[in-house]
Amino acid sequence: MDLSSLTIAAARKALDAKDFSSLELTNAYVQNIAARDKEIHAYLEVWEDSARAEAKAADERIAKGDAKPLTGIPLAIKDNILIKGRVASSASKILENYRASYDATVITKLKEQGAVFLGRTNMDEFAMGSSTENSAFGPTRNPADTSRVPGGSSGGSAAAVSGSMALAALGSDTGGSIRQPASHCGIVGLKTTYGSVSRFxxxxxxxxxxxxxxxxRTVEDARILFDAIRGNDTYDSTSLPDYPLKEKGKVVGVPRAFMKEGVDDGVKSVFEKTLEALVKGGYEVRDVDMPNLPYALPVYYIICPAEVSTNLARYDGIRYGLSSPADTIHEVYTKTRGIGFGPEVRRRILIGTFVLSSGYADAxxxxxxDVRNLIRADFERAFDSVDAIALPTAPGPAFKIGEKTNDPLAMYLExxxxxxxxxxxxxxxxxPAGSVERDDKELPVGFQLVGPMRGEGTLFTIAKDIEKSR
Amino acid sequence: MTQKVDVRALANLARLEVSDEELARLEKEIPAILGFVETIQAVSGAAGEVAPEVRNVMREDVNPHESGIHTEELLSAAPSRKGDLVAVKQVLSRKK
Known part of the structure; x- marks a missing residue:
């Protein structure tokens, strides 16, 4: 088996045909992790013993002819997704020794299918960052060029897949945290419709x-994994009813006015070539007017910190996680949070506290x-005339480790x-749509397609056509 | 719009200990970030009321699990406990 090109779909066939067992496959990944991950640091913890046990159980299930699409498939899981009994730290000191007391819904679904869990992957602390450098446990390196970041915040998951240290991985995406590392590492990343996959x-x-x-690694694999984890969940209060995947037409919109500035020339050229390939493949590409898109990033860096500051109030040193002893309860809070959170998390909590504070919350x-609603309306209007919208995933290729760590705004622009x-x-x-050359290294560049609500089916179809055109 | 941000007061509101050195850095960084996000003030007009695709939907309050079956598991995560309680420092105190 060649791990560097293996896909879930191909592994499924090989496992069912008994070409190799899940145990052999799992062992191959464990060996590769041992050989490569000292340098890459995609994983915070590798569970080789339990992974082997899960692989053996999967092999028995396969032998009985009871295999599901992910039975025996070795996966990596981002460190902010709970697996009962396992440490889940969100790459933060404040949860360094925290063990999950229940399974996330996505994990329950994967366990039901008999997937194999190789380990938990590195990330920017609490998913805040675009480079995985904000991990409390050291950065992850990009397998394509180890002097560069893998992107973030799901950088460990992306590097694990692109470095052949997992067949596929789960990440989370709040503002690009699956797609941007996927772009920088040369793999496929899907941000799902809000409400389609349980956040429990x-x-x-x-x-x-x-x-x-x-x-x-492929669009087909993304669909297989998406199908395995999606579905309505009463444990998530904003869960959508189940929906079928539909494939719609062949019109792709490009918000040209939004892309005029700040895009790397190489990235732009990959983007244009991909559009040309789509046209050759029978697609219509047309401009769309989305006047409020330039405000998306500023809106995001208000809404996100606001939600961060409220969500992270739970980490207080009382019920679980790190607790710094002090004389008063106020000091327990302030010291625990001061020691437990890293600089970017602290920065966002403070910005969020500011934008929600009395006297400033309106402005x-x-x-x-309000502007977020305008952006939403821009999308709705655009989807009246096009089936998907194309954008670069990130404005440039993977950058050097340390290049943007001292400039939070430069990092946000990513x-x-x-x-x-x-x-x-x-x-x-x-x-993946192409590459640019930097310092004699080929750096992957991704192409982003945005669909309407529940529009994953259309995205898969177009993305597969892009895959085929390369 | 933002001239000076009282980072120390924010940190106190957020229950976050921040060193003097970090405070000095944040007093530069936070206004710069706020200056960037303030560009949305230029947007006028509002979208019509859109019915949101997803709303918060609560579960029916039925079929509770057997009382106590998760107690040990959850309490074992607490940094400090007394029997079946999470132990905390005194919350209310008499003024000195």
Missing amino acids: GLMPMGSSLDQIGPLT YYRKAR DIFSVTPNLAGVPAISV
Whole structure:
């Protein structure tokens, strides 16, 4: 078996045909992790013993002819998704030793299918960041060029898949945290329709934005994993009713005015070539006017910190996690949170506290909510005339480790094209589309497609056509 | 719009201990970030009321689990406990 090109779909066939067993496959990944992950640091913890046990159980199930699409498939799980009895730290000191007391709904679904869990992957602390450098446990390196970041916040999941250290992975996407690392690592990443995949058991960051989704090598694999984890869940209060995937027509819109500035030339050229390939493949590409998109990033950096500051109030040193001893309860809170949270998390909590504070909430938070509705309306209007909207996933290729760590605004700009679908709740996929050369290394570049609510079917169809055209 | 942000007061509201050194840095960074997000003030007009696709839907309050079956599991995560209670420092105190 060649792990560097193996897909879930191919592994399924091979497992069912008994070409190799899940145990052999799992062992191959465990060996690869041992060989490569010292350098890459995609994983915070590898569960080789339990993974082998899960693989053996999967092999028995396969032998009985009872295999589901993910039975025996070795997966990596982002460190902010709960697996009962396992440490889930969100790459934060404040939860360094926290063990989950229940399974996230997505984990329950994967366990029912008999998937194999290889380990938990590194991330920006509490999913805040675009490079995985904000992990309390050290950065992850991009397998395509180890002097560069893998993107973030699901950088560990992306590097695990692109580095052949997992067949596929789960990540979470609040403003691009699945798609941007997928783009930087040369794999497929899907941000699912808000409400399609249960958030139960995902550590909340921006609750109106967060979604769990797959990081995979191919579009087909993304669909397989998406089908396995989606579905209505009464444990998530904003869960959508189940819906069938529909494929719609062949009109792709491009908000040209929004892309005029700030895009790397190489990324732009990959984007244009991909559009040309779509036209050759029978698609119509047309401009769409979405006048409020330039405000998406500022809106995001109000809404997200506001939700962060409320969501992270739960980490207080009382019920679980780190607790710093002090004389008064106030000091227990302030010291625990001061020691437990890293700089970016603290920054966002403070910004969120500001934009929600009395006297400023109208000008910031409520205004941002209004503009968010305008952005949502821009998408609705655009989808009256097009089936999907194309954008670069990120404005540039993977950057050097340390390049943006001292400039929070430069880091935020990394999300300029990826935050808009989260604000609108609509699905978006990043699919590998080409590469740019930097320092004699080929750096992958992704192409982003945004669909209407419940529009994953259309995204898969177009993304597959892009895959085929390369 | 924002001239000076009282970061120390925000940190106190957010129950967050921040060192003097970090405070000095944040006093520069936070106004810069707020200056960036303030660009939305230029947007006029509002979208018509849109019926949201997803609303908060609560579960029916039925079929409770057997009392106590999760107690040990949840309490074992607490940094400090007394019997079946989470122990905390005194919350209310008499003024000195």
